[in-house]
Amino acid sequence: MSNKTLAIIKPDAVGKNVIGEIVxxxxxAGFKVNGLRLIKLSAEQAGMFYEIHKDRPFYxxxxxxxxxxxxxxxxxxxxxxxxxxxxxxxxxxxxEAEAGTIRKLYGDSIAANAIHGSDSDENAxxxxxxxxxxxxxx
Ligand code: ATP
Ligand code: MG
Numbered sequence: 001m002s003n004k005t006l007a008i009i010k011p012d013a014v015g016k017n018v019i020g021e022i023v024x025x026x027x028x029a030g031f032k033v034n035g036l037r038l039i040k041l042s043a044e045q046a047g048m049f050y051e052i053h054k055d056r057p058f059y060x061x062x063x064x065x066x067x068x069x070x071x072x073x074x075x076x077x078x079x080x081x082x083x084x085x086x087x088x089x090x091x092x093x094x095x096e097a098e099a100g101t102i103r104k105l106y107g108d109s110i111a112a113n114a115i116h117g118s119d120s121d122e123n124a125x126x127x128x129x130x131x132x133x134x135x136x137x138x
Contacts, residue, residue, distance in 0.1 A: 002121035005081040011069035012112035035075035073131040
């Protein structure tokens, strides 16, 4: 099992000025930060990142939202990283997320849900290399 995952603090959460609070929750949960950037995605980059969703009805809305402001990708390490991080962020829809999860605390809607977390070890590796060169990671 891999011990890596990729998070993205999404535009709604960056816009609410809660980058620090969210990073604190992540590090308090035992994740180590190996890489961190603040960037504004182009539509092309967002489209590539979410290509698996290109046939879903919300794809256009998703790309528009993910390019609406800066985002903070983080490369993270912890034992059981993918599953533990998905538990820390909560359900996709913040209304259905458990109390204390990042999406419950900071998400506004199923679209603007504050944070992304990789859903498999394979996707984690691909997503980390999407945002970080290996020589940039600590
Ligand atoms: P993420 O991949 O961002 O961590 P997730 O794995 O919980 O989220 P996915 O099914 O992969 O959920 O959906 C990717 C993203 O697309 C969601 O985080 C959300 O921003 C958006 N999304 C998902 N479902 C909807 C929907 N029904 N309407 C609008 N946006 C949606
Ligand atoms: Mg997903």
